[in-house]
Amino acid sequence: MSESSSTPAAPVIDEATIGDAVDAALAAIAAAATTAELKQVRIEHVGDASVLSSANRAIKDLPKEQKAAAGKLVGQGKGRVQKQLAARQQELAAAEEEAALAAETVDVTLPTDRRPRGAAHPLTTLRHRIEDVFVGMGWEIAEGPEIEAEWFNFDALNFDADHPARQMQDTFYVAPEGSGRVLRTHTSPVQARALLERGVPLYIACPGTVFRTDELDATHTPVFHQVEGLAIDKGLTMAHLVGTLDTLAKALFGGEPVTRLRPSYFPFTEPSAEMDFRCFSCEARNGLDHEADPGCRVCGGTGWIEMGGCGMVNPAVLRAVGVDPEEHQGFAFGLGIERILMLRNGVPDMHDIVEGDVRFSQHYGTEI
Ligand SMILES: [Zn+2]
Structure with missing residues (x-):
């Protein structure tokens, strides 16, 4: 079913394609160094335009006898990616919070710019x-x-x-x-x-x-x-x-x-x-x-x-x-x-x- 000329051809749902998509997603998740980068990874690999989401949407158009296998393949792959995303999100958020707290720490022993002392006239x-x-x-x-x-x-x-x-x-x-x-x-x-x-x-x-x-x-x-x-x-x-x-x-x-x-x-x-x-x-x-x-x-x-x-x-x-x-x-x-x-x-x-x-x-x- 093609809705417009810009709609890509129906994605291939086979083990190699889904496996590559999952591997790419996991690699990108591991490489993300901040929660902001991880957000981009999420959009790219499990967002609406991603290979995995496209594949998920395409399942309903498959012949009935292929649906169960394709659903399992895509569902498991996406599940692995989501799980890793959540774990990495927690990890990065914790690290960022710790860094923020460290940056905001007040060292009361540091010398400060004191107001200049006055002098008696x-x-x-x-x-x-x-x-x-x-x-x-x-x-x-x-x-x-x-x-x-x-x-x-x-x-x-x-x-x-x-x-x-x-x-x-x-x-x-x-x-x-x-x-x-x-x-x-x-x-x-x-x-x-x-x-x-x-x-x-x-x-x-x-x-x-x-x-x-x-x-x-x-x-x-x-x-x-x-x-x-x-x-x-x-x-x-x-x-x-x-x-x-x-x-x-x-x-x-x-x-x-x-x-x-x-x-x-x-x-x-x-x-x-x-x-x-x-x-x-x-x-x-x-x-x-x-x-x-x-x-x-x-x-x-x-x-x-x-x-x-x-x-x-x-x-x-x-x-x-x-x-x-x-x-x-x-x-x-x-x-x-x-x-x-x-x-x-x-x-x-x-x-x-x-x-x-x-x-x-x-x-x-x-x-x-
Ligand atoms: Zn004199």
Whole structure:
């Protein structure tokens, strides 16, 4: 029976033909290396177009007396092939599953790409180093609010009501107008608070963030950091102040520190002075007794580094916080932490300090 011109001639159903087909199928099954290959073998050797299936379909057209023998021949051959297919399928699937499991195994001992460790900002590590110097001298660390009462920021520190520092172009006032609150312009209000809270004698270092209406440029930033020191006790003099500053200078810059005071004016100290440290860079190159290096980039050739203001605490400040200046005296000083970092570590531009590029911080590692 031919259904179309493309239908092949009726297959030969004899032992040799079926035997060859079965042998070819078994060889192909054995050669299949994956379940995907085995699937192709199945289509080719027992699929609809295969010799065995064609033979099976042709049985019904055989003369009646040949049907039983042909059916047995084809049925047994196909059975052998199917059995081998099933066995090989199981074998290959098991092997593939095992390989997949092995590939997905997590080795917890393998080194991994860890997220890079951060680094403390160099301002933070420097601040901690400064704190350590004071703690080592037996001082305490005091902190206060960054949004500060105008009274603590100015009045308690003997700033007149019309002092230029109070003007809007220097100070950030907190809304609404007349709130009496400012972003503190220095850490000095912490000193007034500490005097009120802790009484005398008092030895405190006050590190912290302060705010002024400066534009960000190579040497200025509107948000910066100070550390102020305050010592109140009986019989303190400027000699104690200089000794304290010498200790700090040595800890920060090394070498043999020499502190120089130049007369100045601040509302909260009397007498007041600008403090200079002998240039550590010139000293390292030329020795303490030599002249300043005219080409020194740290001090600009002067041999001295301006560090900040200091002085003996103004009696008016002591009285404002209830301390009798006849009994107790003290000294105070303030330094900019950014300035120390720039001088000490040769940072040429404030932008590097404030921009937060982790490569800048990482350069300083985990220095404590
Ligand atoms: Zn110098």
